Amino acid sequence: MLDTPIRRPVRLAATGITVIALAASLAACSPAASGPAGGDPVSGGTLVFASNTDTDCLDPHQSAADVAALYARPILDSLVSLTDDGQVHPWLADSWEVSDDGLVYTFTLRDGVTFSNGEVFDAAAVKANFDHIVAPETASALAAGYIAPYVGSTVIDDSTVSVEFSEPFSAFLPSAATAYFGMQAPTTLEQDPAELCKVIVGTGPFISEGGYTAQQGISYVRNDDYDWAPETAEHSGAAYLDELQITIVPEDSVRLGSLSSGEVDAIASLPPVNVATVKSDSALYVDSAPAPGGNYNYYPNTESGVFSDIAVREAFREGIDFDTIVESVYFGEFAPANSPIAPNTAYYNEGQESAYAYDAEAAAAKLDAAGWIVGDDGVRVKDGERLEIHLPMVAGAREQRDTLAAQIQAAALDLGFDMVIDNVDIGAYVEALGTGEYDLFEISWQRSSPDVLRTLFDSANIPDGGFNTAFSRYSSPVIDDSLSDALATLDTAELTDLYGTAQQEIADQAIVFPQYVFSYILGARSNTQGIAWEPQAFPTFYDAWKSE
Amino acid sequence: MSTSATAEMLVTAPGRKPRGLAQAIMRRVGTAVIVVWGAITASFVALTLMGGDTVQSIAGATVKVTPELREQIIAKYGLDQSLLSQYFTYLGGVLRGDFGTSYSLRRPVLDAVMEQLPNTITLLVSATVFGVVLALAVSILTAHRGPRIHGLFQGLESIGVAVPQFWLGIMLITVFSFGLRLFPSTGANGPIALVLPTIALGLPVAATLSQVLRDSLEKTLDEPFIVTVRARGAGEFVVRVGHALRHSLVSAITLVGWLSGALISGAVIVEQVFSRPGIGRMVFSAVVNRDMPVVLGVVVIAAIFYVVVNTIIDLLYPVIDPRLRS
Numbered sequence: 001m002l003d004t005p006i007r008r009p010v011r012l013a014a015t016g017i018t019v020i021a022l023a024a025s026l027a028a029c030s031p032a033a034s035g036p037a038g039g040d041p042v043s044g045g046t047l048v049f050a051s052n053t054d055t056d057c058l059d060p061h062q063s064a065a066d067v068a069a070l071y072a073r074p075i076l077d078s079l080v081s082l083t084d085d086g087q088v089h090p091w092l093a094d095s096w097e098v099s100d101d102g103l104v105y106t107f108t109l110r111d112g113v114t115f116s117n118g119e120v121f122d123a124a125a126v127k128a129n130f131d132h133i134v135a136p137e138t139a140s141a142l143a144a145g146y147i148a149p150y151v152g153s154t155v156i157d158d159s160t161v162s163v164e165f166s167e168p169f170s171a172f173l174p175s176a177a178t179a180y181f182g183m184q185a186p187t188t189l190e191q192d193p194a195e196l197c198k199v200i201v202g203t204g205p206f207i208s209e210g211g212y213t214a215q216q217g218i219s220y221v222r223n224d225d226y227d228w229a230p231e232t233a234e235h236s237g238a239a240y241l242d243e244l245q246i247t248i249v250p251e252d253s254v255r256l257g258s259l260s261s262g263e264v265d266a267i268a269s270l271p272p273v274n275v276a277t278v279k280s281d282s283a284l285y286v287d288s289a290p291a292p293g294g295n296y297n298y299y300p301n302t303e304s305g306v307f308s309d310i311a312v313r314e315a316f317r318e319g320i321d322f323d324t325i326v327e328s329v330y331f332g333e334f335a336p337a338n339s340p341i342a343p344n345t346a347y348y349n350e351g352q353e354s355a356y357a358y359d360a361e362a363a364a365a366k367l368d369a370a371g372w373i374v375g376d377d378g379v380r381v382k383d384g385e386r387l388e389i390h391l392p393m394v395a396g397a398r399e400q401r402d403t404l405a406a407q408i409q410a411a412a413l414d415l416g417f418d419m420v421i422d423n424v425d426i427g428a429y430v431e432a433l434g435t436g437e438y439d440l441f442e443i444s445w446q447r448s449s450p451d452v453l454r455t456l457f458d459s460a461n462i463p464d465g466g467f468n469t470a471f472s473r474y475s476s477p478v479i480d481d482s483l484s485d486a487l488a489t490l491d492t493a494e495l496t497d498l499y500g501t502a503q504q505e506i507a508d509q510a511i512v513f514p515q516y517v518f519s520y521i522l523g524a525r526s527n528t529q530g531i532a533w534e535p536q537a538f539p540t541f542y543d544a545w546k547s548e
Numbered sequence: 549m550s551t552s553a554t555a556e557m558l559v560t561a562p563g564r565k566p567r568g569l570a571q572a573i574m575r576r577v578g579t580a581v582i583v584v585w586g587a588i589t590a591s592f593v594a595l596t597l598m599g600g601d602t603v604q605s606i607a608g609a610t611v612k613v614t615p616e617l618r619e620q621i622i623a624k625y626g627l628d629q630s631l632l633s634q635y636f637t638y639l640g641g642v643l644r645g646d647f648g649t650s651y652s653l654r655r656p657v658l659d660a661v662m663e664q665l666p667n668t669i670t671l672l673v674s675a676t677v678f679g680v681v682l683a684l685a686v687s688i689l690t691a692h693r694g695p696r697i698h699g700l701f702q703g704l705e706s707i708g709v710a711v712p713q714f715w716l717g718i719m720l721i722t723v724f725s726f727g728l729r730l731f732p733s734t735g736a737n738g739p740i741a742l743v744l745p746t747i748a749l750g751l752p753v754a755a756t757l758s759q760v761l762r763d764s765l766e767k768t769l770d771e772p773f774i775v776t777v778r779a780r781g782a783g784e785f786v787v788r789v790g791h792a793l794r795h796s797l798v799s800a801i802t803l804v805g806w807l808s809g810a811l812i813s814g815a816v817i818v819e820q821v822f823s824r825p826g827i828g829r830m831v832f833s834a835v836v837n838r839d840m841p842v843v844l845g846v847v848v849i850a851a852i853f854y855v856v857v858n859t860i861i862d863l864l865y866p867v868i869d870p871r872l873r874s
Contacts, residue, residue, distance in 0.1 A: 050734075054833065056652045056653055056654065057653075057654060062654070064608060064610075064611065136620070139654075141607070141608055141611050142611075145612075193654065194654055194655045197653075197654060197655070213663075213825070214653070214660070214663070214664070214825070214830075215664065215823075215825035215826070215829055215830065216735070216736075216825050247734060247735060247823070248823060249734050249823040250820060250823060250829075251718075251820065251821055251823065253718060254718070254721055254733055254734060254821065254822075254823065257721060257722065257725065257726040257733060258725070258726070258733050258734060260726060261725065261726040261729060261733075263725070263732065263733060263734075425838075426609045426836065426837070426838065427598065427600030427601070427604075427605065427609070427838050428600065429609075430600075430601075430604055430609050430610070431600060431601065434601075434604075461612075466601060466603075466604050466612070466613045467604060467609065467610055467611065467612055467613065468612050469612070
């Protein structure tokens with residue numbers, strides 16, 4: 001998931017590795033904090049969930065919004081599911097085989113699965129779905145890009161289908177586990193794509209006949225015939241809830257108030273500043289899941305300007321106490337980041353964390369040695385040039401990112417950097433990225449696959465005019481080669497080695513200044529229980545139930 | 549004020565004898581068309597001047613645009629045409645009721661707007677009614693009622709005019725939704741969900757209107773003809789509602805025309821605070837996403853609304869004030 005720096009439907013890239021168990025995140029709460037009421041699950045009732053953003057389109061084959069996956073997941077099942085150890089489990093596919101050359105994935109499908117409109121889920125349905133994702137008229141903003149080497153699918157018999165790629169593609173199965181690759185009823189896929197933005201039909205535990213209404217949300221009823229939950233779920237059979245309603249409430253304070261007053265049962269995106277308030281209320285509890293993938297990072301422009309010198313990059317990384325600043329701005333709710341990717345991303349390399357330690361004296365010494373001498377106004381100067389750096393930021397940044405930037409600005413000045421924050425709109429922000437007119441670029445890019453490293457650091461992704469994702473604009477054969485080799489293997493030891501090498505090289509070259517690990521923070525009423533998490537850290541409701 | 553000047557012109561066209569209402573209406577409608585055309589042109593130019601890569605905006609700000617995708621988008625949206633030809637294509641479309649296709653919603657702008665418009669219209673109408681009724685009641689009850697009442701209400705009105713709608717909305721929600729639990733804080737389900745947004749949007753209107761209306765009422769009450777009315781034995785109610793009010797309405801009605809514009813902009817904020825579906829919230833996210841067709845579509849519809857309201861008001865003057873009839 002990339003989160004753009006403003007409150008808008010968030011672009012999201014997702015291949016799942018990590019499911020954060022509910023129990024684990026509850027254990028992270030302080031002992032005094034309240035939690036779900038407990039007891040045995042009971043069927044019945046309506047759960048109302050207040051989300052913070054609209055989606056542009058309900059169909060996750062088309063949309064790139066993270067909320068599209070959230071709103072579609074109750075309706076759509078995937079071929080496979082994932083657990084937090086990175087293991088892929090059966091779901092609508094009973095089993096699968098990968099050809100020796102890594103090009104062909106053959107799935108054996110589960111018997112007896114039907115779509116809620118009565119259609120049978122079979123090999124032809126799987127083919128129809130993959131073909132729909134890559135069809136030009138679908139104009140997929142995300143899913144198609146995540147199976148870019150897709151060649152085609154072949155129906156072998158009713159319950160066997162093979163999917164072929166033009167090159168080995170180890171990121172496929174984690175992608176297939178996400179809602180972006182949710183299976184939809186084949187006849188509905190023949191409609192105009194705009195129709196699917198409103199109503200989609202799947203095999204999932206919930207059905208929504210009315211579909212999604214912009215700015216209002218979506219209501220679902222239970223699919224009583226549902227009997228094919230993944231083994232990773234807490235129960236099997238139909239969902240507990242009679243009804244599920246998702247409403248859209250953009251204002252943080254109103255969302256929180258409607259939770260406290262009982263108007264809704266659970267809310268999305270609880271601001272860190274309000275976490276303590278919710279925890280202190282015995283009728284409410286907080287649950288959170290750190291999002292895997294790219295952290296909220298500052299990326300130096302290594303192509304031009306002062307950060308083309310590695311000594312200046314190292315000095316900026318060492319000379320500012322990012323960890324302390326993050327702790328103070330986010331009340332400890334977001335963990336300080338010491339790596340470009342979140343620790344719960346598969347093949348995370350812990351060894352490179354030490355490169356991000358704080359040492360102000362060493363930083364000052366490096367700048368002195370590089371010829372940057374402190375001037376009269378505290379800003380360093382070299383050959384008459386001031387040590388000035390520009391950070392474009394979109395006004396109204398989410399998660400108080402503007403507050404964070406202001407604190408970093410102050411710390412940078414102590415070090416001798418004149419850090420200028422340029423307030424721009426989203427268009428100008430992307431334009432600056434395309435033309436390279438920045439010294440620092442700030443963005444987060446959540447995705448639950450280590451392949452996110454290729455997105456963020458492969459030199460093929462250096463922005464050239466328009467939007468692209470290698471924000472540091474750095475070319476390194478070490479990084480490029482190890483990341484492309486990683487796509488061609490499924491061997492765990494090799495993957496550990498290849499992704500580890502890339503992360504170490506990124507640390508050695510000082511091409512990223514990590515800020516914080518984004519966590520999805522959810523608030524809920526104590527009688528609302530069993531809410532679980534998707535791989536890319538958003539809530540799911542199949543296991544959810546209400547006591548009383 | 550220009551509107552009342554137009555009103556006089558409308559009734560007594562300079563240089564020749566007025567030919568009646570039909571001609572006046574025709575002239576007024578002609579002006580209205582020019583205003584709407586001006587609004588379309590101005591917003592088209594403004595959005596063009598905003599710059600940025602339109603193809604990137606259409607694809608989504610953070611989607612990588614491949615050369616193939618770029619070509620596809622350019623062909624689909626006719627971006628290879630000159631700006632002037634794009635402008636005329638758009639204008640021609642508007643005349644046929646085709647406002648183009650939203651970049652981010654992937655559907656015709658008119659469909660998207662029409663889906664949300666009823667919600668906004670409901671809010672605007674209820675806020676206007678609420679504001680006008682409250683202002684009338686307050687001004688009639690408080691005009692010339694001694695310095696204490698005068699001071700108290702003037703103070704309240706100043707607060708009402710100055711208070712930001714955003715803050716007012718949050719306060720109303722906090723007290724009446726979360727505290728007393730009388731009204732829902734969000735959504736548009738039924739009349740009960742309309743109460744708080746109506747107050748948040750209508751209260752500043754009421755405050756502005758009642759300031760003007762009381763001032764004008766007090767002046768009227770000092771007029772000699774009021775003494776005559778009283779001398780004939782009319783009661784206070786008859787004096788105020790039956791005689792003074794009508795005299796005072798012209799200035800207030802002129803203000804309602806201006807307030808209709810203020811209401812539309814207020815709706816953007818109120819819809820956001822109360823999570824109410826409507827075109828205000830729609831245009832807010834369209835601006836953020838640089839969704840030009842939606843921004844243009846909403847501007848045109850808002851301009852039409854504004855022009856229609858003001859035209860009706862201009863035509864109302866002679867009805868209210870016989871002195872403005874020839």
